[in-house]
Amino acid sequence: KQHAGSRLLDGLNPQQREAVEYRGQALLIVAGAGSGKTSVLTRRIAGLLENREAWPSQILAITFTNKAAAEMRERVRALVGGAAEGMWISTFHSACVRILRREAENFGFTRNFTIYDSSDSRVLIKRIIKEQGADVLGFTPANVSAKISKLKNELADVDSYARNANMDDPNEVAFLQIFRAYTRALTAANAFDFDDLIGQTVYLFRAFPQVAAAYRKRFTHVLVDEYQDTNHAQYALIRELTRPPTVEDDALVASGNGASLTVVGDSDQSIYAFRGADIRNIVEFERDFPGAKVILLEQNYRSTQNILTAANSVIANNFDRKDKKLWTAVGDGEKIVGYTGYSGHDEAQFVADEIEKLHLAGTAYSDIAVFYRTNSQTRALEEIFIRSALPYRIMGGTKFYERAEVKDAMAYLISVANPADMLALRRVLNTPKRGIGPATETALFSFAEDNGLSFREAMREATGLGLGPKVTNAILSLSALLDEGEKLVAEGKVSDVLTLLVTKSGLIEALRASRDPQDEARAENIEELIAVAKDFERNNPDGELVDFLTEVSLVAAADDLDDSSGTVSLMTLHTAKGLEYDAVFLTGIEEDLLPHRMSASEPGGPAEERRLFYVGITRARKRLFLSLAMTRAQYGETAVAMPSRYLQEIPAELIEWRQSPGMANSRGGSQPRALNANRSKWTGGTGDALSNRPLTEKRDWPNRITNQVRNNGDLELASGDRIRHTDFGEGRVQSVTGEGAKRIAHVAFDAAGFKKLLIKIAPIEKI
Numbered sequence: 174k175q176h177a178g179s180r181l182l183d184g185l186n187p188q189q190r191e192a193v194e195y196r197g198q199a200l201l202i203v204a205g206a207g208s209g210k211t212s213v214l215t216r217r218i219a220g221l222l223e224n225r226e227a228w229p230s231q232i233l234a235i236t237f238t239n240k241a242a243a244e245m246r247e248r249v250r251a252l253v254g255g256a257a258e259g260m261w262i263s264t265f266h267s268a269c270v271r272i273l274r275r276e277a278e279n280f281g282f283t284r285n286f287t288i289y290d291s292s293d294s295r296v297l298i299k300r301i302i303k304e305q306g307a308d309v310l311g312f313t314p315a316n317v318s319a320k321i322s323k324l325k326n327e328l329a330d331v332d333s334y335a336r337n338a339n340m341d342d343p344n345e346v347a348f349l350q351i352f353r354a355y356t357r358a359l360t361a362a363n364a365f366d367f368d369d370l371i372g373q374t375v376y377l378f379r380a381f382p383q384v385a386a387a388y389r390k391r392f393t394h395v396l397v398d399e400y401q402d403t404n405h406a407q408y409a410l411i412r413e414l415t416r417p418p419t420v421e422d423d424a425l426v427a428s429g430n431g432a433s434l435t436v437v438g439d440s441d442q443s444i445y446a447f448r449g450a451d452i453r454n455i456v457e458f459e460r461d462f463p464g465a466k467v468i469l470l471e472q473n474y475r476s477t478q479n480i481l482t483a484a485n486s487v488i489a490n491n492f493d494r495k496d497k498k499l500w501t502a503v504g505d506g507e508k509i510v511g512y513t514g515y516s517g518h519d520e521a522q523f524v525a526d527e528i529e530k531l532h533l534a535g536t537a538y539s540d541i542a543v544f545y546r547t548n549s550q551t552r553a554l555e556e557i558f559i560r561s562a563l564p565y566r567i568m569g570g571t572k573f574y575e576r577a578e579v580k581d582a583m584a585y586l587i588s589v590a591n592p593a594d595m596l597a598l599r600r601v602l603n604t605p606k607r608g609i610g611p612a613t614e615t616a617l618f619s620f621a622e623d624n625g626l627s628f629r630e631a632m633r634e635a636t637g638l639g640l641g642p643k644v645t646n647a648i649l650s651l652s653a654l655l656d657e658g659e660k661l662v663a664e665g666k667v668s669d670v671l672t673l674l675v676t677k678s679g680l681i682e683a684l685r686a687s688r689d690p691q692d693e694a695r696a697e698n699i700e701e702l703i704a705v706a707k708d709f710e711r712n713n714p715d716g717e718l719v720d721f722l723t724e725v726s727l728v729a730a731a732d733d734l735d736d737s738s739g740t741v742s743l744m745t746l747h748t749a750k751g752l753e754y755d756a757v758f759l760t761g762i763e764e765d766l767l768p769h770r771m772s773a774s775e776p777g778g779p780a781e782e783r784r785l786f787y788v789g790i791t792r793a794r795k796r797l798f799l800s801l802a803m804t805r806a807q808y809g810e811t812a813v814a815m816p817s818r819y820l821q822e823i824p825a826e827l828i829e830w831r832q833s834p835g836m837a838n839s840r841g842g843s844q845p846r847a848l849n850a851n852r853s854k855w856t857g858g859t860g861d862a863l864s865n866r867p868l869t870e871k872r873d874w875p876n877r878i879t880n881q882v883r884n885n886g887d888l889e890l891a892s893g894d895r896i897r898h899t900d901f902g903e904g905r906v907q908s909v910t911g912e913g914a915k916r917i918a919h920v921a922f923d924a925a926g927f928k929k930l931l932i933k934i935a936p937i938e939k940i
């Protein structure tokens with residue numbers, strides 16, 4: 174048989190099989206969640222290798238996260254073994270870094286360029302805004318970097334922006350100046366920001382046809398997962414890599430037909446519009462790649478029918494989409510469980526309790542995941558998980574690399590790897606404190622400029638600045654240390670270089686000597702970074718310092734590669750895309766969280782948030798839990814939360830609502846009171862209407878909450894008042910704090926002890 178061997182086609186349905194076997198220039202697989210898109214992509218790769226239709230080095234597979242890349246490599250390895258080595262299976266960003274490391278010298282960068290994450294970019298932009306006095310015009314690092322990022326995702330650069338800018342508008346002129354200064358600063362520092370990684374690779378391909386031709390020749394098969402979330406720059410990159418030669422290409426370049434391209438995606442799972450993802454890329458694929466074959470998959474292999482029906486019902490509310498009905502042969506499965514907690518803590522306790530039950534019933538922790546819309550929700554979850562001794566791991570956006578002390582240590586490494594990087598040099602200049610103040614920094618700057626030196630060279634020549642001997646020596650010895658580090662890069666291991674720098678600079682010692690107890694933890698974080706470097710050496714025997722820096726920037730910015738064996742995975746809904754778990758907890762299904770309050774008013778915002786909900790629901794194989802809280806601590810305040818509008822889109826009969834433990838208790842529930850009373854900060858309960866019965870009737874329950882709010886909204890309480898609480902009985906108000914909707918009564922109950930109640934929602938009356 175010419176095509177994939179039967180083993181690779183085992184168990185596939187006819188459409189999947191066709192998708193694996195199809196051999197043509199362009200193939201689009203569109204299908205809903207869990208229908209086997211990623212599996213088909215993986216098997217196609219395995220088939221190409223097994224049939225010797227391609228060498229591993231001729232395959233470029235793009236996934237959305239590092240985790241997805243690792244999983245796909247693992248699956249291909251399972252199918253074809255060692256032939257998997259040498260393939261490029263990576264995210265857009267890591268593929269581009271690899272290309273840029275090889276090719277950056279073509280356009281004025283060197284291969285040891287630095288990658289600026291968004292916080293680095295902001296530091297730089299902040300300085301530029303200040304230098305140009307643009308803060309008075311309302312420019313902030315956040316809005317400027319968002320705008321620049323958006324432009325770069327559309328492949329606009331300073332010059333193209335300038336051509337279209339309205340120069341009569343002072344704001345636009347000012348922005349243009351900032352953008353220009355930022356671009357210059359990046360080039361001077363031999364650095365790319367995150368969006369540049371893609372944009373500059375496209376630029377490279379367009380400006381250097383020979384370079385592009387080499388990659389076009391190399392990659393005969395390009396495969397892209399989650400194509401619905403590609404932005405314009407990513408689309409252009411794919412296009413450059415796979416397009417057939419045009420008449421404009423010169424003879425050298427014009428060979429071959431272009432690579433075969435396979436993309437898979439689901440418009441209903443497009444959740445990155447805020448980063449410029451353009452759903453049109455998938456909708457218009459057939460136009461962009463004439464003759465493209467389109468294959469639809471309809472059978473879902475992941476979830477139970479109840480979960481699928483819920484997902485289908487929710488997403489059906491988005492208009493402007495092609496209706497597709499997923500079905501499964503798995504059977505209905507268990508009902509979805511709903512839970513309304515008093516507070517985020519109460520909700521977290523529910524999640525922890527249910528996880529414990531699942532675990533006792535045989536589900537491995539690693540088959541359980543908890544999703545949330547915003548990172549701020551992790552605090553309550555973590556607190557409860559730690560207290561319950563539940564093993565968990567937070568995936569994605571690891572804060573580790575964002576810690577100041579870790580960034581300090583990294584800045585030392587970067588200063589050695591890329592001496593042009595002023596941002597890094599300025600960071601280490603006076604960290605730890607060595608008496609080099611801002612005035613000295615400025616003096617060094619002008620000295621460098623006046624003498625045509627780089628900042629780093631100016632440090633070496635510091636004697637010429639005419640500064641005091643102490644400062645001069647401080648600069649010189651830092652400079653000597655960096656020189657020593659540079660030398661060691663050539664001979665030693667990354668961990669040796671790092672150890673040298675953080676020890677000799679006094680960075681670790683300063684933290685150790687400090688009396689701030691936090692500093693001991695900071696020192697440990699630096700040691701953890703050294704351990705990370707050692708791990709890297711073990712996994713990459715030939716790895717160089719720049720490879721380590723690359724890995725850190727990509728992992729830190731995206732998701733984390735750590736294996737999650739034996740732990741419950743916590744992550745944002747965005748990170749969850751493409752993954753699956755036996756049991757999934759979707760938390761904070763409330764207005765202002767989902768849809769997020771920032772997106773609710775934006776055009777297309779609520780539809781995108783609904784897709785996010787759809788992505789979350791469809792991650793679950795067997796069990797799905799939806800939870801919310803009545804009060805939510807967010808942005809430093811505790812506010813009344815309302816159930817998400819999307820909850821009403823799920824047929825009521827699919828959800829089995831559980832009461833809040835406190836409520837259940839007062840109606841004869843099985844849990845001991847003491848446990849419940851300790852559970853949440855706001856042991857308020859919510860009144861009879863809510864606590865009498867589970868929230869099953871979707872059409873009236875949000876109103877019940879509203880009524881409750883109205884009932885208590887203007888309840889006047891003062892210290893000394895006697896009140897009655899439906900759960901805690903009678904008590905005396907000690908004091909009232911807060912204002913408006915956030916007024917809190919501190920009450921000494923006769924029997925139940927001291928409680929803090931949110932007056933607006935607590936089931937209380939004055940007596």
Ligand code: ATP
Nearest residue numbers: 184185186205206207208209210211212474475751
């Ligand atoms: P998503 O849209 O969420 O990314 P997907 O379409 O990529 O989903 P996969 O992750 O490839 O779907 O597959 C979902 C699950 O179904 C996986 O566990 C996969 O192993 C399984 N699966 C796919 N096809 C089949 C099949 N023909 N028989 C049995 N199981 C299958």
Ligand code: MG
Nearest residue numbers: 210211212751
């Ligand atoms: Mg997938």
